[in-house]
Amino acid sequence: MEQDATLEHLLGLRHLTPGQIRNILDHAKRFKAINERKIKKVPTLRGTTVVNFFVEPSTRTRTSFEIAAKRLSADTLSFSASSSSFVKGETLLDTARNIEAMQPEILVLRHKASGAPHMLSRAIDAAIVNAGDGYHEHPTQALLDMFTMEEHKGPISNRDVPLKVAIVGDIAHSRVARSNIHGLTKLGADLHLAGPATMLPTAVESLGVTVHYSVEDALKDADVVMMLRIQKERMGTDLFPNDREYARMFGLDKKRLQLAKPDALVMHPGPINRGIEIQPDIADGPQSVILEQVTNGVAVRMAVLYLVSHRGRPAAPVEVQ
């Protein structure tokens, strides 16, 4: 595959080429080596300012981006909606323009409105990294998912039999699912989605995936099983009746997991609802790589921050001595 080392912003995986995705994943591999050393820090982004702007609460992703930036020696500043002037009624654009005036090179944005990073990328000069926007995309999550898959299963592309990945849950309201759909299909994976019809978005099958209402059908011989978090606040709405019914019909338990390949990976973007979409013995079981996903998230985000710091110019591979 032709590698493409350019990355102006990271708004989503939908508009990346397979070569750009490959390049990010390969860079992440080098950065992971740094993370396994005793001194986990390189001077790569010294003098670069990274602002983590989290308008929607997220401990995991924000911490991961912060650690990633610090390990690259960038100066970081994180602030969230509750601590910002947002509560004083300032608009996103005004807040972003104020941040911009302090000349950061990279702005990492988490926002509950789909398209918010696109709006900022048009309005300000800094490179924008989407850390999750509404139901649209969560590109670094999908990249770390793909990275984790490749660590265990080898390259996703150019296989004799495509890697079979099942994603189960509320696809309609999942930015993680959307980014994984775009990324995995670009690399040639065989993607299967499952959930109740209330949680499967219109025309999603047009994105090159197979849609199932039966979890069993989706899991059959899967190499990877990815369970999505059920938002408890959606319970009792028109999407599903209650958690008991959901766990029985769509949750991952030992019996269902046996339908997948014996060495299938179990993944979850977290935070998990134990006993609802995934049984505790599976979440903590030998096939689960849920915590590895978190570890790999740092390396993947280091790669993304490094690449966007070049503002669209090709980035040279990082030397890891």
Next chain:
Amino acid sequence: MEQDLIVTNGRIIDPASGKDEMGSLRVHDGHIAEVVWGGDALSGEGARVIDAQGGWITPGFIDLRTHLREPGEEWKETVESGAHAALAGGYTSICASPDTIPVNDEASVTNLIRQRGEAANAARVYPVAAATTGQRGENLADLGDMKAAGAVAVSNGERPISSARMMRRVMEYSRTFDLPLMTSSFDLSLSEGGLMNEGLLSTIMGLAPIPSEAETIAVARDIELAALTGARVHLSRLSTAGSVRLLRAAQKRGLNITGDATPHHLTLTEEANKTYDTNTKVFPPLRTEQDRQALIEGLRDGTLSCVATDHLPQNIADKELEFVYAQAGILGLETAFPLMMNLVREGVLSAQQVISALSTGPANVLGHGLGGSLEPGAVADITISQPDAPWTPTQETLRSMSFNTPFLGTELRGRVTWAIVGGSVRYALHGSIQ
């Protein structure tokens, strides 16, 4: 008595008589006095003369759905600014949607809008009465009183009437006063929270979807209620192929129901939403190319007799926001004509069809001879235009107080040069009349 006015050297397109050829016309005492077809110019002696310079001479345009933001949101548009924007777009009459603050649901508000319209001395401003008090869909508003104060039609504005029983009563009560009812047929339980057309694109963009059925289900209901009540029903701003199909079938049944579409639904599709540009956020949402084609076909075969702008001014502060938080709405008055001319240039609509949809069609919905004709005796509401003249809508060129249009900064072709209301020249693009 005022001097006669003569308009010469133009292509007169008059859908009311079906004529379309070069000619001149004379206005006397606020009415069309005579029309001379062919090259022979009318004698200009003792009269003021407008040289149309080879452009089009058509009945003044009539907009069935203009949101003036007065009273209540005067920083977005006033009756006066809206009436002037209307003239610049060729509209000599606009129907003011009742969605004001307070709602136009009683005669004092109707009077205010009418009086401000008269004071503006621009396009005619016809108040449209809210169907129900506070647009809440619970109690009938004072339709008789508002008609006496100058309301020409009934509408629940932006807020559809959920209860079929209430809708029935609104139709019956509108009929009582011989007022046309312009519906906003939409099932809000299906569209609630929705941001764009439901389909692959809404799935990719992660924006809450609005299915076509939110419209077609309500259109079907309102057609059945129109059959039940015998009311004069006009289906406003239809956006889907299904709605056009239902309306066509209703007309075949002999029901007296009309319908319109907006210039933006006729020229844009959901593809315009792709960049999350909030100036493309509108309700009903921009639909698919298939829907757009069906709307055009509706205009071609007469199922849709009107184009209505749904002109909805929004302040930039309400648009420079995340897509979900931005207010919906697109300006229409000043861009309608060039956008419709795009369809003429593409060869999908004739000049006659477009002019009819902008003038004669809406006049027929309102009834009572409120314009839409250039035949002798008709009221002299006239629009003169250069149908291919290029111009660019900008904050400076637009006369509206707002500039929420996806066409901002885009060169359009088709510009109104003169607008005449009741025989008086109210708008001249290049200075005043000699």
